[in-house]
Each structure stands twice: as structure tokens, then as C-alpha cells.
Amino acid sequence: METLVKGGGLIVLLVLAVLFPQVFANPAVTNYGILALIFATAAVAWHIFAGNTGYISLGQAVFYGSGAYAMGVAARDWHVQGTSVFELLPLSGAVGAAIAIPFGLIALRVRRHTFIVVTIAVFFIFQLMAFNFWFTGGSSGLGSPFLSWAPVPYNQNFYYIALACTVGSVVVAWLIGRSRFGLQLRAIRDDEDRARGLGVKAMRVKLAAFTISGAITAIIGAVWFYYLNQVHPQTGFNPLFDLTLVLMVFLGGFGSISGAVLGALIIEPLTQWMNTQPAFSGSISEVIIGAILLLVVLFMPRGIVPTGGEFITKIRTRGRPAVIPATTIGPASSASSASSVSSGDAR
Amino acid sequence: MTALLRTEGIMKAYGGVQALNGAEIEVEEGTVAGLIGPNGSGKTTLFNVITGYERPDAGQVLFGGRAITGLAPDKVFAAGIGRTFQLTRIFPRLTVIENMLIAAQAKDRPRNLLAWLGRDAWTHHRRHALELLEFVGIERHANVLAGSLSYGQRKLLELAYVLVADPAVILLDEPAGGVNPTLINLIADRIRLLNAEQGRTFLIVEHNMEFVMGLCSVITVLESGAAVVSGPPGIVRTDKRVLDAYLGVDLDEDAGLDEEEGR
Numbered sequence: 001m002e003t004l005v006k007g008g009g010l011i012v013l014l015v016l017a018v019l020f021p022q023v024f025a026n027p028a029v030t031n032y033g034i035l036a037l038i039f040a041t042a043a044v045a046w047h048i049f050a051g052n053t054g055y056i057s058l059g060q061a062v063f064y065g066s067g068a069y070a071m072g073v074a075a076r077d078w079h080v081q082g083t084s085v086f087e088l089l090p091l092s093g094a095v096g097a098a099i100a101i102p103f104g105l106i107a108l109r110v111r112r113h114t115f116i117v118v119t120i121a122v123f124f125i126f127q128l129m130a131f132n133f134w135f136t137g138g139s140s141g142l143g144s145p146f147l148s149w150a151p152v153p154y155n156q157n158f159y160y161i162a163l164a165c166t167v168g169s170v171v172v173a174w175l176i177g178r179s180r181f182g183l184q185l186r187a188i189r190d191d192e193d194r195a196r197g198l199g200v201k202a203m204r205v206k207l208a209a210f211t212i213s214g215a216i217t218a219i220i221g222a223v224w225f226y227y228l229n230q231v232h233p234q235t236g237f238n239p240l241f242d243l244t245l246v247l248m249v250f251l252g253g254f255g256s257i258s259g260a261v262l263g264a265l266i267i268e269p270l271t272q273w274m275n276t277q278p279a280f281s282g283s284i285s286e287v288i289i290g291a292i293l294l295l296v297v298l299f300m301p302r303g304i305v306p307t308g309g310e311f312i313t314k315i316r317t318r319g320r321p322a323v324i325p326a327t328t329i330g331p332a333s334s335a336s337s338a339s340s341v342s343s344g345d346a347r
Numbered sequence: 348m349t350a351l352l353r354t355e356g357i358m359k360a361y362g363g364v365q366a367l368n369g370a371e372i373e374v375e376e377g378t379v380a381g382l383i384g385p386n387g388s389g390k391t392t393l394f395n396v397i398t399g400y401e402r403p404d405a406g407q408v409l410f411g412g413r414a415i416t417g418l419a420p421d422k423v424f425a426a427g428i429g430r431t432f433q434l435t436r437i438f439p440r441l442t443v444i445e446n447m448l449i450a451a452q453a454k455d456r457p458r459n460l461l462a463w464l465g466r467d468a469w470t471h472h473r474r475h476a477l478e479l480l481e482f483v484g485i486e487r488h489a490n491v492l493a494g495s496l497s498y499g500q501r502k503l504l505e506l507a508y509v510l511v512a513d514p515a516v517i518l519l520d521e522p523a524g525g526v527n528p529t530l531i532n533l534i535a536d537r538i539r540l541l542n543a544e545q546g547r548t549f550l551i552v553e554h555n556m557e558f559v560m561g562l563c564s565v566i567t568v569l570e571s572g573a574a575v576v577s578g579p580p581g582i583v584r585t586d587k588r589v590l591d592a593y594l595g596v597d598l599d600e601d602a603g604l605d606e607e608e609g610r
Contacts, residue, residue: 180452183441187449190438197400197420198450198512 017163021156030155032269034227037162040264041220042241043248044169047260048176049213051249053206054189055111058242059103059119060217062126065236066099067092067218068225072142073135081145085226086161089219096218097211104210108203111192127237141232144225158227165223166261169216173257176209185209240286244271247293253303262304267292350409351376351548352428352516357396357406359389359572366392367403368572372550374516374565379542379549381563381580383556389572390552391433394518398430399423410516429514433521433552435501439494443485443504446493447476450508472511479507483537499530506537516548517541523555531555535562560584 021030042064050057070092075085107118130136149157176182184205187195196202225231248267253259267289274285300307350373359367367389374380382390395401397408399420408416415423424430438446451472480486483503488496493504502522509517522538523531535558541547553559559566560580567577568589576586583589 180448183445183448184452186441186445187438190440191436193400193420194432194436194438195449197398197424198508199421199424199452200449201421 014167018160021159025152025156027151027155030159032272034155034158034162035272036265036268037159037166038220038224038227039244039248039268040261041162041165041169042217043245043252043260043264044166044173044257045213045216045220046245047249047255047257048169048173048216049206049209051255051257051260052176052182052185052189053209055108055206056116056246057107057119057210057213058116058246059107059123060213060245061237061239061241062099062103062119062123063096063214063217064221064224064241065126065130065231065233065238067096067221068231068236069130069136069142070095070218071222071225072144072231075145076142077135082147085145085147089222092222093215093219096221097215099218100211100214101207103214104207108206108210123237123239123242127233130233130237136233139233141230141235142225144229147226147229158223161223162220162227165216165220169220170257170261172212172216173260176212177257181205181208243293244268244289247289247296250303251292251296251300253305253307256303256305259303259305350374351411352397352550353409354393354397355407355409357393357408358404359392359396359401360404366572367396367406369406370569370572371574372567372577374548374550376515376548377542377546378565379538379551379563381559381566382550382552382569383554383559383566383583384569388569390569391520392572393569394430394520394552397423398428398518424512424514427513427515428518429509429512429516430518431502431505431509431520431522433524435498435505437493437496437501437504437508439492441493442490443480443493443496444473444476444489446504447480447508447511448472450511451476476507476511479510480504482510483507484533499526502526502534503530503537506534510541514547516550519549519551519553521553522551523553523558531558538562 020033024030024033042060046057046060049055071085071088074080074088074091080088103122107115107122110118131139136142147154176185184195184200187198187200188202188206192202221236225236244267248263249260250263251259251266252261252263271285271289274280274288280288296303352372352374354370354372357367357370358365370389370393372380372382372393382393384390392401396403399415399418399422402417406416407414410426410428413426415426415428418426438449441449477486477489480489483506485496485500485503485507488500493501496504506517506519506522519538522534526534538549538551539562542549551559551563564579565577566580566583568575568583568586575588576583578586
């Protein structure tokens with residue numbers, strides 16, 4: 001019954017997502033959808049690594065920018081034109097993965113705060129490289145090849161590409177969540193040393209998750225680049241990108257796939273809309289986003305999905321002693337159930 | 348009569364503190380051995396050295412005649428030495444059954460990437476894991492988050508998930524500490540059963556004298572990082588050196604006191 005409702009709900013959501021650009025064909029509207037889906041993909045990719053292992057990475061923009069630059073440089077140097085530029089997406093993913101391995105081998109040696117600081121440091125190294133390498137176009141950045149689509153199909157096509165990326169990343173995250181691999185990741189989150197004592201190859205497992213996360217982020221970074229036709233060191237390697245991802249995931253619910261998607265679908269359109277409003281000109285939208293982050297931390301530290309899930313359980317059990325949600329949900333949906341009960345201070 | 352597990356002259360110092368000073372213990376196959384000693388006498392450190400969580404400065408750990416000194420914890424675990432911790436170390440945000448499966452995956456490594464990403468971790472070992480949960484009496488809580496279990500139930504879960512990997516020797520660090528008397532009896536009973544029916548070997552650190560004396564056939568007393576006496580409970584109980592070093596003059600009174608301190 002539970003799975004039936006969930007499956008049905010997912011299908012309805014997917015149908016709505018597919019119909020959206022048909023109903024709202026206006027490019028100004030589909031633009032919101034495209035950017036929201038791009039961020040949803042990036043947030044799910046972040047969840048695959050950070051949400052499962054509990055390692056907060058602030059270096060995802062390394063992959064996002066590298067994916068964008070990989071596509072831009074390859075298209076320029078190999079004279080790839082038009083729709084065949086999309087054939088470079090696997091290359092971007094491979095570049096993301098190739099960067100993730102040495103990055104992870106260094107950063108994953110340390111935990112918690114130190115890990116966060118190392119990821120930020122690596123991020124700034126990459127931004128500096130984008131400014132200074134001979135093949136990146138320096139501060140003027142890179143342009144993409146011209147795509148001869150009219151405005152309406154242009155946005156619709158990109159919408160469906162971004163939607164495919166979101167669905168793909170959600171499927172990957174879901175498969176990982178229910179696998180032995182996902183279980184190992186969550187064991188590392190709870191007690192890494194104990195997990196190692198029980199034979200979990202912690203480094204290998206963390207690195208695999210980091211690499212998958214990096215590859216997906218690089219692919220969606222390339223889509224973003226081709227959609228906007230340009231990338232600069234400050235936009236590709238944008239420090240706000242990581243903070244936005246963290247905000248999205250924490251708002252939606254840290255540790256759950258649905259939380260990551262929901263957070264992105266709320267925050268990104270909001271940011272875009274504020275950027276079009278004269279009242280929020282300048283950096284006011286960033287101030288507001290920062291204020292939202294503070295409010296989330298203060299009043300809903302576990303995010304919408306876990307808090308909402310608990311609320312529903314409370315209504316269902318009305319008065320009876322609260323049942324722990326994990327008993328009603330199977331291990332199949334453990335990605336969401338894991339976070340739905342206890343916050344970080346469970347121990 | 349060779350010992351299944353033996354340590355020889357283990358030395359371990361933390362800064363100026365000599366935690367272990369030539370500690371020697373022997374655990375015969377198929378016995379329940381006890382390890383007692385005052386607080387700070389090095390019992391847990393010795394456990395850590397045996398199970399690879401600490402590297403000794405000198406000395407050897409022999410398991411089935413093979414030196415396992417300095418192996419990583421997962422290698423020691425795979426070799427057949429399971430352990431529980433004084434403060435239980437379960438995975439609080441995994442369900443009870445997931446805790447069991449994490450332990451199960453140690454003994455059977457997936458052959459390829461598909462198996463690793465696949466669901467076999469659940470289907471394969473689920474039945475065995477549930478049987479063990481039933482054995483320790485917490486199968487009702489299989490799908491509950493382990494963090495919501497009571498302290499005693501966590502001890503039982505830890506025992507069950509050590510059993511999943513089918514170890515030859517099980518090291519229990521204070522299995523009765525902070526647990527209510529009913530559960531203490533259950534734990535003691537399960538240990539007896541595992542020993543009698545499956546011939547499993549145990550080494551138990553415990554401050555609860557009644558528990559240790561009733562369960563163990565050999566008891567080693569550790570004092571200042573070295574073994575003072577080793578023998579059956581009847582002998583250890585009355586040994587002059589033990590009375591002086593550990594239990595004080597009056598056995599009953601001080602045993603009770605020490606037990607309190609251990610919590």
C-alpha cells in the first residue's frame with residue numbers, strides 16, 4: 001500500500017513535470033524550470049555523496065565548472081557544432097570523475113571540519129586555474145557553439161534534457177540508497193571507525209560515492225553551460241553554488257533524495273524570480289537566501305521532508321504512542337527513513 | 348591444550364602512562380574466559396590491542412598459532428575475532444536489521460560491481476540475521492532504528508551482529524555494564540548457550556563479579572597492565588594477591604564498590 005501510494009505519486013509528479021513546458025511555453029517561464037531541474041540534479045548528486053556519508057563537501061563547483069569547461073574546450077578545439085555538442089556530455093562526466101579521484105584521495109583522508117576546509121581550498125585552486133590556464137580563455141571565459149533552435153523549442157528541448165538528467169540522477173541515487181554500497185555509506189556516516197572494524201573498505205566506498213557524485217555534477221554543469229552559451233571562472237566555479245546546494249538540501253531534508261529535489265525546486269525559482277525584481281536588485285536576493293538558511297537552521301534543522309513525514313505520522317497515529325516511521329517504511333526507502341527519525345545528535 | 352588466543356608480553360604506553368606492562372593471557376578453545384582488574388588496569392587497552400584498534404609497543408598476539416599483532420581491525424575481524432564495545436557502538440541511524448547486514452557483508456565480499464550495487468545484501472543474509480536477532484530476543488525491533496533501542500537492547504544487538512560473522516572468539520567488553528538484571532541474566536544465558544552448543548570461545552571483561560564468577564571457567568586478573576593471577580574462579584576469588592591488588596580486604600564490600608565505579 002505504502003509503495004503503491006509512493007509509486008503513484010511519483011508517476012503523477014513525472015507527468016506534471018513532462019507537461020509543464022507544454023502548458024507554459026513562454027521561454028521566460030521554462031527558464032525557471034530548466035534552472036530548477038539543473039539544480040535539482042546537482043543537489044541529488046550532492047546527496048549521493050554528502051547525504052549518505054555525512055561528509056559535507058563545499059567543493060562540488062569544482063565538478064560543475066570542470067564539466068562546463070570540458071565541454072567548452074572540447075567543442076572549440078575539436079570544432080564540434082550544433083546538437084552533436086551533446087555527445088560531449090559523457091566526456092564532461094569522465095572529466096568530473098577523473099578530477100574526483102585525486103581530489104577524493106586527498107580530501108577524504110580527513111573528516112568533518114577539516115574535510116570541508118580542504119574542499120573549499122581545492123575549489124579556489126580550480127577557480128584560479130580557470131582564470132590563468134592558457135586554454136580556458138581567462139577572465140573572459142568560454143562561449144559555446146551556436147545552437148540554431150528558435151526560442152520556444154530551445155527552452156523546451158533544454159527542459160527535457162535537464163529533466164532527463166534529474167530523473168537519471170534520482171534513479172542512480174535510489175539504486176545506491178537501497179544497495180549494499182549505500183548501506184556501507186550510511187554506516188560510515190554513523191561510525192566510520194566501527195564500519196571499518198566490520199570490514200567496510202571505507203576509503204574505497206567514500207571515493208566511489210564522491211566520484212559518482214562528481215561525474216553527475218560535471219554532466220549537469222555542461223548542460224548548464226550549453227544552455228547559457230557561456231562560462232566564466234566566477235560563474236562556473238562559483239562559491240555560491242555550493243552554499244546554494246547545501247541550503248537546498250538542508251531546507252528539503254538532509255539525507256533524503258526527495259529533500260534534495262524539493263529544496264532545489266523551491267530555492268532556485270525563488271532566486272531567479274528575485275533577480276528579475278527591481279526591489280531585490282543588487283545582492284539583496286543573496287541576503288534573503290542567507291536569511292532563509294538561518295531560519296531553516298533555527299526552526300527546521302532537519303528540513304521539510306523529515307519534519308513533514310513526522311507530522312503525517314503524528315496525524316495518522318493520533319494520540320497513540322508515536323510509532324517510529326522506520327517501522328512502517330521498508331529498508332528500500334531507507335534513504336529517506338534514515339533521516340526521518342533522528343537528527344545529527346542521535347548518539 | 349594449545350591456547351586459541353594468546354598474548355605475549357604486550358607493552359603499551361600512552362605518554363608517560365604504561366597502560367600495558369607485559370600482559371599475558373591465554374584463552375583455551377571452547378572456554379568462557381574472564382578478564383578482571385581495577386579501573387585503569389589495562390583491560391580495554393588489551394582488547395584494543397588484540398582486535399587491532401591499538402598497536403602494541405612490544406609483544407605479540409597469537410590467534411590459532413598465527414601472529415596477528417598489528418593487523419587492521421577489519422583483518423582481525425575477518426580472521427575470526429569479534430568484539431563488542433564497553434560503550435556500545437551500533438549504527439544509530441541504521442535499522443537493527445541493517446546493522447546486522449553491515450556485519451554480514453564482512454564475511455562475503457561481492458564478486459563484482461553489480462553485486463555490490465545490487466540488493467543481495469538484503470536477500471542473502473536477511474534470514475540468518477533475523478534468526479540471530481530472535482536468538483537474542485530483539486527480532487521484534489528488526490526494522491526500528493537502532494538508536495531508539497534501550498541500552499541493554501543495544502548490547503544484545505551488538506552481540507547478535509558480532510555473531511553474524513561467525514567468529515571463533517568473541518571478546519565482550521562489559522556486556523553487563525549498565526544493563527538491568529533481567530537482561531543481564533538473558534545475556535549470561537545466551538553466552539552459556541553459545542558456548543555449550545556451538546563451542547564458541549569467549550573472553551569477557553566485566554566488573555559485575557557475580558556475572559564473571561558464574562560464567563567463566565578461567566579468570567585472569569590484570570593489575571597495572573600485567574596479569575597477576577590466572578585460574579578458575581574458586582582460586583582467583585581467594586588468592587591473596589588478588590584480594591590485595593583488586594578486591595581489597597573484604598571481597599564482597601569492595602567488589603560492590605568497584606562495580607559502581609565501572610559505570
